[in-house]
Amino acid sequence: MDRAFQFNSRRIKAIMIKELRDFRRNRFVIVTMMLLPIIFILAPLISIFSIKAGVLSPQIQTRIGISLFYMLLIPAIVPTVISAYSVVGEKEQGTLEPILITPISREEFLIGKALAAVVPAVAVAYFVFGIFLLATSLFASAQIHSVIFNGPRLLIQFVYTPLIAGWSIWACLAISSRTNDVRVAQQLSTLASLPPLLIVVLFATDVISPTIKYAIYFAILLLLINLAGWKLVSRLFNEERLITGSTRNG
Amino acid sequence: MLTQTESESNHNGDYALSVENLSKNFGQRTAFKNISFKVAYGEIFGFLGPNGAGKTTTVRTLGTLLKPTSGQAFVGGIKLNESNSQKIRSVISIMPENPGLYGRLSIQENLECFGELYRLADPKEKIAQSLKAVNLFDRRNDLCRSLSKGLKQRVGLARSLLNNPKILFLDEPSSGLDPVATKEVQELILNLKSKGITVFLTTHRLEEAEKLCDKVAIINTELKLIGKTDEIRSQLFNSTVELKTVHPIENTVELLDNNPDINSWTNSESTYLLQVGTPSTMIPKIVNLLVENNVEILAIGELRHSLEDIYLKTVENG
Numbered sequence: 001m002d003r004a005f006q007f008n009s010r011r012i013k014a015i016m017i018k019e020l021r022d023f024r025r026n027r028f029v030i031v032t033m034m035l036l037p038i039i040f041i042l043a044p045l046i047s048i049f050s051i052k053a054g055v056l057s058p059q060i061q062t063r064i065g066i067s068l069f070y071m072l073l074i075p076a077i078v079p080t081v082i083s084a085y086s087v088v089g090e091k092e093q094g095t096l097e098p099i100l101i102t103p104i105s106r107e108e109f110l111i112g113k114a115l116a117a118v119v120p121a122v123a124v125a126y127f128v129f130g131i132f133l134l135a136t137s138l139f140a141s142a143q144i145h146s147v148i149f150n151g152p153r154l155l156i157q158f159v160y161t162p163l164i165a166g167w168s169i170w171a172c173l174a175i176s177s178r179t180n181d182v183r184v185a186q187q188l189s190t191l192a193s194l195p196p197l198l199i200v201v202l203f204a205t206d207v208i209s210p211t212i213k214y215a216i217y218f219a220i221l222l223l224l225i226n227l228a229g230w231k232l233v234s235r236l237f238n239e240e241r242l243i244t245g246s247t248r249n250g
Numbered sequence: 251m252l253t254q255t256e257s258e259s260n261h262n263g264d265y266a267l268s269v270e271n272l273s274k275n276f277g278q279r280t281a282f283k284n285i286s287f288k289v290a291y292g293e294i295f296g297f298l299g300p301n302g303a304g305k306t307t308t309v310r311t312l313g314t315l316l317k318p319t320s321g322q323a324f325v326g327g328i329k330l331n332e333s334n335s336q337k338i339r340s341v342i343s344i345m346p347e348n349p350g351l352y353g354r355l356s357i358q359e360n361l362e363c364f365g366e367l368y369r370l371a372d373p374k375e376k377i378a379q380s381l382k383a384v385n386l387f388d389r390r391n392d393l394c395r396s397l398s399k400g401l402k403q404r405v406g407l408a409r410s411l412l413n414n415p416k417i418l419f420l421d422e423p424s425s426g427l428d429p430v431a432t433k434e435v436q437e438l439i440l441n442l443k444s445k446g447i448t449v450f451l452t453t454h455r456l457e458e459a460e461k462l463c464d465k466v467a468i469i470n471t472e473l474k475l476i477g478k479t480d481e482i483r484s485q486l487f488n489s490t491v492e493l494k495t496v497h498p499i500e501n502t503v504e505l506l507d508n509n510p511d512i513n514s515w516t517n518s519e520s521t522y523l524l525q526v527g528t529p530s531t532m533i534p535k536i537v538n539l540l541v542e543n544n545v546e547i548l549a550i551g552e553l554r555h556s557l558e559d560i561y562l563k564t565v566e567n568g
């Protein structure tokens with residue numbers, strides 16, 4: 001089982017590129033990538049702009065917090081939707097055997113796959129958040145502006161986005177390496193992607209006060225969870241099982 | 251049965267493949283057991299057996315994808331174990347039964363991915379070369395999901411040539427192909443041999459093995475038989491001589507029954523099948539005897555047994 005850990009960026013890039021090329025021609029992935037951001041930008045914008053100018057009550061703070069949280073669903077959900085196909089699709093097409101017979105290590109293979117899902121998801125999430133910030137700085141009242149353009153909140157939004165996407169992808173890879181059904185993989189991993197969002201909800205609802213200190217603590221926690229997820233997936237990635245479970249008549 | 255079991259030391263650089271008492275179990279189920287054989291460099295080695303005989307599992311085990319349960323093997327002179335699997339992978343290629351292409355990627359893109367995984371020095375050139383070797387260069391921009399089975403097989407072959415393997419495992423490369431596509435693949439395989447590549451070929455097609463292989467093994471969980479195709483024929487069967495005469499032979503007791511050179515015989519009308527020891531020396535003697543006795547001979551010759559006879563006989567005898 002334990003093979004020397006090795007890491008070659010050329011191989012990782014090769015896996016990433018072939019995944020992205022595959023996504024590009026997958027109508028389901030394209031539609032998802034276009035629809036989800038639209039859905040996830042509309043609700044927060046409507047919510048923010050329907051706040052009446054005037055007093056800033058704690059409820060309004062919460063409402064803004066929830067809107068920001070809502071946009072963090074993008075890094076949670078997008079990677080699972082696009083990469084549930086990842087391992088299951090490889091099994092269905094019988095592509096794992098030729099891949100694994102090359103000198104690629106399982107770490108390289110998994111990282112390539114993870115990056116191929118995380119990079120577009122984070123890009124979409126940042127893009128949506130960028131639009132949101134632009135819209136609020138142009139059109140929102142000064143009070144709302146001051147709540148959103150606040151150090152800890154911005155930190156949470158930017159730093160947690162890749163961390164949440166990372167968690168989500170490990171959950172998805174772990175699940176899809178153990179099932180042969182794309183739909184099951186998708187549903188289970190969407191569910192599994194949600195727990196880290198709990199931290200964000202606690203910030204949004206001021207159960208944990210959104211200070212820089214706490215934001216960093218929980219970022220570190222998420223990072224550790226990511227590392228654990230990565231270890232777990234590497235462990236679950238059993239070549240023998242993936243290959244012999246892959247074809248019907250051998 | 252005839253198996254090669256001479257034990258050797260840890261050095262087996264002389265053989266492309268050297269396998270000793272190799273076994274693989276999946277839990278309680280035995281995929282193959284106590285298999286031993288040797289394949290010289292540059293040979294085409296045919297690995298024959300019925301469904302479920304363990305052919306694919308053998309390929310995967312020798313290809314470092316599965317861990318053997320017991321026994322040992324050398325692949326390209328390198329001992330088969332986990333710490334050597336990278337080394338072994340760099341000298342072999344496997345074309346699985348299902349070519350396993352990314353359907354949404356073009357032929358070129360599929361090969362580009364593998365060219366990078368092998369870290370080729372000049373991927374562009376090597377990919378073009380591999381595609382030309384299988385006559386697919388003009389179709390390199392087609393998406394793989396739109397290809398026919400035969401074309402997919404050829405893409406798989408092109409892909410397995412990318413790393414200049416010394417040993418190439420082909421798992422039923424012509425299964426499901428029409429006669430024309432089969433012939434093309436077979437020509438490609440012979441072409442590989444002429445380039446000095448050792449080919450390990452599993453197949454259901456006996457005439458294919460007979461046509462392509464220098465050596466064949468028949469397995470059914472255990473190795474039933476191994477040898478050069480010609481040698482196997484004479485080991486397993488008496489040679490059969492077919493004799494056609496103008497009129498049925500009248501004096502069969504004297505000419506056939508009491509003839510010490512003929513072990514047994516059968517006939518239908520004036521066509522006779524004679525079981526003899528070595529046809530090359532027996533045929534002239536038989537001809538002389540018949541001519542002396544005024545039997546008019548239309549034709550006489552050795553009947554070659556097809557591998558199929560051997561295969562069925564071996565598999566049926568368990």
Ligand SMILES: Nc1ncnc2c1ncn2[C@@H]1O[C@H](COP(=O)(O)OP(=O)(O)OP(=O)(O)O)[C@@H](O)[C@H]1O
Binds near residue numbers: 302303
């Ligand atoms: N992952 C597995 N778990 C349990 N049994 C397996 C597994 N893979 C293969 N087998 C069994 O091992 C035996 C050999 O299978 P294998 O696929 O090697 O046969 P094969 O000779 O390639 O057959 P075919 O001609 O149908 O391709 C079969 O009985 C098969 O059911």
Ligand SMILES: [Mg+2]
Binds near residue numbers: 305307
């Ligand atoms: Mg098979």
